[in-house]
Amino acid sequence: MENTTNTAAAVDNSEFSFKRASQAKEIWRRFRKSKGALIGLILLLIIVGVLLFAPLFISYDAAIESDFANVLAKPSKEHIFGMDGYGHDIFARIIYGGRTSLTIALIATVTSCLFGSALGAIAGYFGGWVDSLIMRSLDIFMSVPDILFTMAVVVALGANAVNLIIALTLAYFSNYVRLVRSQVLTLSEQDYVEAARAGGSGNARIILKHIIPNAIGVIIVNVTLNVAKIIIYESTLSFLNLGMPPPQPEWGMMLSEAREFMRPAPHLLIFPAAAIVLCACSVNLVGDGLRDALDPHLKS
Amino acid sequence: MSERTNAQPLVKTVDLKKLFKLKGGALLHAVDGVNLEIYPAETLGVVGESGCGKSTLGRTILKLIEPTDGKIYFEGEDITKYSVRQMRHKRRDMQIIFQDPYACLDARMSVVDIIAEYMFIHHVYKSRAETYNRAAQLMDQVGLARRYANAYPHELDGGRRQRIGIARALSLGPKMIVCDEPVSALDVSIQAQILNLLMDLQDELGLAYMFVTHDLSVVKHISNNIMVMYLGRCVELCSADELFANPLHPYTDALLAAIPKPDISLRGKEQKLIRGEVTSPINVKPGCRFASRCPFCTEKCTNTDPEFVEVTPGHFVSCFKVNNK
Ligand SMILES: Nc1ncnc2c1ncn2[C@@H]1O[C@H](COP(=O)(O)OP(=O)(O)OP(=O)(O)O)[C@@H](O)[C@H]1O
Ligand SMILES: [Mg+2]
Numbered sequence: 072m073e074n075t076t077n078t079a080a081a082v083d084n085s086e087f088s089f090k091r092a093s094q095a096k097e098i099w100r101r102f103r104k105s106k107g108a109l110i111g112l113i114l115l116l117i118i119v120g121v122l123l124f125a126p127l128f129i130s131y132d133a134a135i136e137s138d139f140a141n142v143l144a145k146p147s148k149e150h151i152f153g154m155d156g157y158g159h160d161i162f163a164r165i166i167y168g169g170r171t172s173l174t175i176a177l178i179a180t181v182t183s184c185l186f187g188s189a190l191g192a193i194a195g196y197f198g199g200w201v202d203s204l205i206m207r208s209l210d211i212f213m214s215v216p217d218i219l220f221t222m223a224v225v226v227a228l229g230a231n232a233v234n235l236i237i238a239l240t241l242a243y244f245s246n247y248v249r250l251v252r253s254q255v256l257t258l259s260e261q262d263y264v265e266a267a268r269a270g271g272s273g274n275a276r277i278i279l280k281h282i283i284p285n286a287i288g289v290i291i292v293n294v295t296l297n298v299a300k301i302i303i304y305e306s307t308l309s310f311l312n313l314g315m316p317p318p319q320p321e322w323g324m325m326l327s328e329a330r331e332f333m334r335p336a337p338h339l340l341i342f343p344a345a346a347i348v349l350c351a352c353s354v355n356l357v358g359d360g361l362r363d364a365l366d367p368h369l370k371s
Numbered sequence: 372m373s374e375r376t377n378a379q380p381l382v383k384t385v386d387l388k389k390l391f392k393l394k395g396g397a398l399l400h401a402v403d404g405v406n407l408e409i410y411p412a413e414t415l416g417v418v419g420e421s422g423c424g425k426s427t428l429g430r431t432i433l434k435l436i437e438p439t440d441g442k443i444y445f446e447g448e449d450i451t452k453y454s455v456r457q458m459r460h461k462r463r464d465m466q467i468i469f470q471d472p473y474a475c476l477d478a479r480m481s482v483v484d485i486i487a488e489y490m491f492i493h494h495v496y497k498s499r500a501e502t503y504n505r506a507a508q509l510m511d512q513v514g515l516a517r518r519y520a521n522a523y524p525h526e527l528d529g530g531r532r533q534r535i536g537i538a539r540a541l542s543l544g545p546k547m548i549v550c551d552e553p554v555s556a557l558d559v560s561i562q563a564q565i566l567n568l569l570m571d572l573q574d575e576l577g578l579a580y581m582f583v584t585h586d587l588s589v590v591k592h593i594s595n596n597i598m599v600m601y602l603g604r605c606v607e608l609c610s611a612d613e614l615f616a617n618p619l620h621p622y623t624d625a626l627l628a629a630i631p632k633p634d635i636s637l638r639g640k641e642q643k644l645i646r647g648e649v650t651s652p653i654n655v656k657p658g659c660r661f662a663s664r665c666p667f668c669t670e671k672c673t674n675t676d677p678e679f680v681e682v683t684p685g686h687f688v689s690c691f692k693v694n695n696k
Binding site: 261265 | 430433435455458459462463466467469471474475476477478479481488489492493523525536539543
């Protein structure tokens with residue numbers, strides 16, 4: 072009998088070729104199918120566009136310079152969202168405030184996700200004393216309430232963008248440690264991981280090719296939920312005067328200031344609140360769509 | 372098969388052990404001193420009830436699990452202490468087909484990508500196109516239509532999924548495949564197809580199989596030799612024909628009696644069924660593992676390990692009742 076067993080059999084290239092859409096195209100095709108995801112994406116693009124090109128719409132001066140003649144003015148042609156208690160244009164403050172708020176929220180989300188996921192993956196995959204060390208440290212860490220911790224960091228280091236990001240990262244990374252660790256623990260028990268090992272795959276390859284792709288859906292949903300939470304948390308900090316220093320506009324700060332005028336001038340509250348809700352919703356919609364698009368099970 | 376006396380076994384284990392440490396320091400004897408030989412182009416059937424350590428044995432031989440004690444030889448080479456890196460080369464020669472055709476395929480990879488994975492790991496071909504072409508040939512070889520190439524596993528039925536697993540196992544051109552209950556999750560009609568496919572591939576490619584199953588009737592037709600396991604131990608090992616014609620160990624006897632027979636005259640008659648429960652594999656004491664359920668149990672059986680003895684040429688048993696004769 073011919074020994075065909077241990078050689079790379081000759082290959083006839085002409086005979087067969089796979090017409091495969093690239094991975095990204097395939098994901099985009101599935102993403103497009105969901106109306107919610109598309110709406111979310113369009114909203115998000117509009118928001119990002121408006122924030123990026125803010126100077127085209129209104130100057131930064133309108134956001135920080137007081138026009139005392141128009142304090143608490145209702146929305147009008149000149150000031151479409153009206154004016155706040157210091158005579159600042161609310162539209163301008165929302166746009167420029169959004170730049171700071173969203174940038175900080177996005178960076179903090181990414182850093183907390185990367186930091187937390189890496190720790191969780193290490194704990195889950197290697198187990199043993201590494202796992203114990205990470206998880207016990209985390210327990211100690213989590214026994215301090217988030218808000219107290221963040222306040223301590225900001226008060227100790229000072230209120231600026233970088234320190235806010237550090238504080239928010241520290242407040243949110245622990246979710247990812249737990250989540251990713253449990254994902255890695257269940258996924259690395261799967262037969263297909265053993266199959267990969269039987270094929271000669273090393274740890275790094277298994278994590279990159281099998282564990283991350285299978286865990287990514289859950290992580291993405293968490294990320295998008297956390298973007299919204301972080302925006303709100305950031306507002307909480309500003310509300311407690313621990314956010315960006317005034318007069319720099321910031322959404323949480325705007326809410327905090329609006330409190331006094333809730334009855335006579337509700338627009339002070341409504342517009343920044345709507346901005347936060349809109350951002351949170353669009354990010355969540357995109358996240359849901361992305362999770363589904365990454366899961367071949369839901370391919371129709 | 373009879374002319375193989377001078378052939379070297381492809382796989383050989385000597386007193387192979389795998390003990391799992393449990394919480395609290397107890398030891399679970401999953402594989403407890405197994406000696407076996409698998410010859411090129413032959414099939415060794417491994418039977419035994421659930422939990423007796425069949426899967427653990429298969430995985431230990433492939434070094435997917437580190438053995439606790441004993442030796443594993445592949446083509447005469449001692450691979451027991453091989454590192455993960457050294458084993459990488461051996462992966463081309465020794466492969467595995469899994470029991471669960473759902474869990475063993477990554478749901479996020481398309482069929483060709485799953486089949487091509489091992490070839491990418493080992494850089495068998497220079498280009499992607501060549502690799503995918505070889506994957507397509509493998510699909511032909513296992514009877515999987517090429518139109519499924521870009522499908523995802525969940526779109527296919529169990530039989531087709533198992534074919535993917537087989538194609539993947541073949542992709543590096545192995546000499547030996549551990550088949551860990553490859554058909555037990557499938558419909559009876561599909562079981563036969565997959566078994567026939569495995570037999571055809573064996574003839575075509577000269578593969579050796581270690582065929583794990585808990586179903587004696589499956590293993591009868593495809594095995595050259597059969598090994599009967601009980602609680603991590605090999606209790607009987609001989610050729611398939613010999614085992615069915617002349618079972619020596621009381622456990623084998625009971626297993627054979629438990630195969631359902633379509634014979635109306637046996638209705639209502641009492642069957643020789645095994646009574647009692649399997650003793651725990653945790654912190655086992657010396658003595659025959661089967662003693663508590665054995666109708667021929669003597670005092671000696673409960674405190675001394677029976678040796679694994681060649682009673683007649685090629686027929687090994689570990690039982691005092693047989694050995695003392
Ligand atoms: N990683 C592990 N840690 C601890 N015990 C284990 C581990 N893997 C297997 N075992 C134990 O080892 C014994 C043998 O398990 P194994 O899976 O090899 O049995 P099996 O014969 O393949 O059974 P089945 O027919 O159900 O597949 C069982 O008692 C099982 O509980
Ligand atoms: Mg098993």
